[in-house]
Amino acid sequence: MEGYAKGLEGVIAGESTICQINGEKGQLLYRGYPIEQLAKHVSFEDTTYLLLYGHLPNQQDSALFRAKMRNARELGPQILDMISHFPEASHPMELLQSVIAYLSAYVEHRIHHGPTCNCRETLHQVAQLPSVIAAYHRIRNGLRYIPPQKSLSHGANFLYMLRGELPTEEEGKIMDSALVMHAEHAFNASTFTARVVASSQSTCYSSISAAIGSLYGSLHGGANERVMDMVDEIGTKENVVPWLEAALAKNQKVMGMGHRVYKAKDPRSNLMEEYLLYLSEQSGDMRYYDILKELELQTRKRMEEKGKPIYPNVDFFSGAVYRLLGIPTKLFTPIFAMSRVSGWLAHVLEQRMDNRLYRPRALYTGPEPRDLPSDLP
């Protein structure tokens, strides 16, 4: 039988100029810029520009792009209706996937059967995902829909639409920075999905909707949800050691520690930890911070003793940051989508620049040719 790489592991599926990850050095770079610098000094809107255009905007382009994106935030009545009638027990990722595909129908002058696209002009997908998530949360909880506010940054406006009150300046900055940190990560499963769909020259909406479907899967999104489930289970700082001993005895993984790619420290986790400390001190609620830091310390100590150094990844602290910003756990994966959409769009545009339809081979291992039986139903 012919050999092949399951899950296309290690197989090069295309070229890209968008993102570089150096796991050994703990580097993540968007268009060459280190993620720590971007997350600290560049807004999500400018980061989106960088991803979509390949270079940082000048002052004029930045203002123009920001205005376009802020003008595109408001939801139409039919989308609000879809949100209102979305079945109670369902997951918001199903709603996002559906809404983005539906939104495609509202875009004028889109060129969906050619190599170019006006999504850098309309920016609906990037602009409206936060609005959909916030509206979903509020309507689901019997609260009124809060229209967007153009004076606010992407991150701050999301918190405002979600909570119904203005966030502090620092909260807005932290949210925006968290979005920057999750905006891009090379050919992960959802980004690859977006490129595969784009390769048939489908619309960017179809491609992004499909990527959301991929991110919904438990093997992709949801890591920070599981960290918080673990934190809730641990409950107190004092319970960290007994919990950890029991977990390690059962060969259970500590969620959010270690990373498939980063062998050194995930460059995003330092900043996330800083945000968690700030928000914990501001709120006077140190519980999450104390549990996580103790868990990090104790896990690293035990793993170093075994000669297996391990570090927290971005998901280790991000769930607690989101909770302290007033975001319920069910929205963590939708928030991942609302940041990653910028990277997805960049990849869709890049795919179109030098496209070839993704059409790999299957290795057939089924029954030999045979005739139908005579006793058909």
Next chain:
Amino acid sequence: MEGYAKGLEGVIAGESTICQINGEKGQLLYRGYPIEQLAKHVSFEDTTYLLLYGHLPNQQDSALFRAKMRNARELGPQILDMISHFPEASHPMELLQSVIAYLSAYVEHRIHHGPTCNCRETLHQVAQLPSVIAAYHRIRNGLRYIPPQKSLSHGANFLYMLRGELPTEEEGKIMDSALVMHAEHAFNASTFTARVVASSQSTCYSSISAAIGSLYGSLHGGANERVMDMVDEIGTKENVVPWLEAALAKNQKVMGMGHRVYKAKDPRSNLMEEYLLYLSEQSGDMRYYDILKELELQTRKRMEEKGKPIYPNVDFFSGAVYRLLGIPTKLFTPIFAMSRVSGWLAHVLEQRMDNRLYRPRALYTGPEPRDLPSDLP
């Protein structure tokens, strides 16, 4: 620079027991059975069973499966609302992608975070796609929605819901058989999309919705639309030769002739031609048949003279068959989705049986690491 196969051409991306294509011999087999036999003797419902379960149903299983699928045809009020409010100028594929993702939210007991799934039980996606397409067409044209009828086959019921009157028995059989012929075709771009999304353990609805997005692209679906555009352009049998001479002089392709995979005759095209002849004779309108047969003859003659034998593929005749069944051109790609959904689902289930997340590598060709400029906007 490292080499790689663009579009993963020739790269094996997984094993499959569902479909075998032998292009040299002109064979297409579902689970080992030749497509000609299936399309002639097996209903779309039993073909779907074959694809999903790996074997043909016995009489009892066939009846049970048929009943389940027919019970699942009716659309809920929220889906009808999405259809009613779908923007005028948009493509129905955008609607289908959106509706399937939305439908995910209505399914109880679905196991979307594990290897199994109850989609073989609920059968919503296979059952409701025809209803959505028919409802879209009627509502868009100011006609009332026709509820499904359980006594009718999958194909006949679609024609009934679309046209508002019972099709003849032969029309129903032809429609059902056309669906069988398009139900599966190994790792094409949309099926690969479905498997990539399923590989993150997302729901089958997310996976199928994504596959619809892929099929929407002009490099994938839409070939029979383009055949009919060409037929309309040619207009009369007498104009075939002048049109063809002009087209060949411009190196323009004759749509629907030749196939990437089939070097011998596409096994589906004979049967499709038979259906076209029958419907043409029944309706007394031989125009499409006459143009297409003349075009086939003249094209083959010219290509054989050049030593490049060429044959009509399934798309060459299918568009004309659909038109004579009263189906508008805009619905051709949606009908492709409504048949291929059975194959997609079979691949999603197969992917889950022995899953590995699809996560290939990218070859980074972007800028070297650099610091942010000092003059940030």
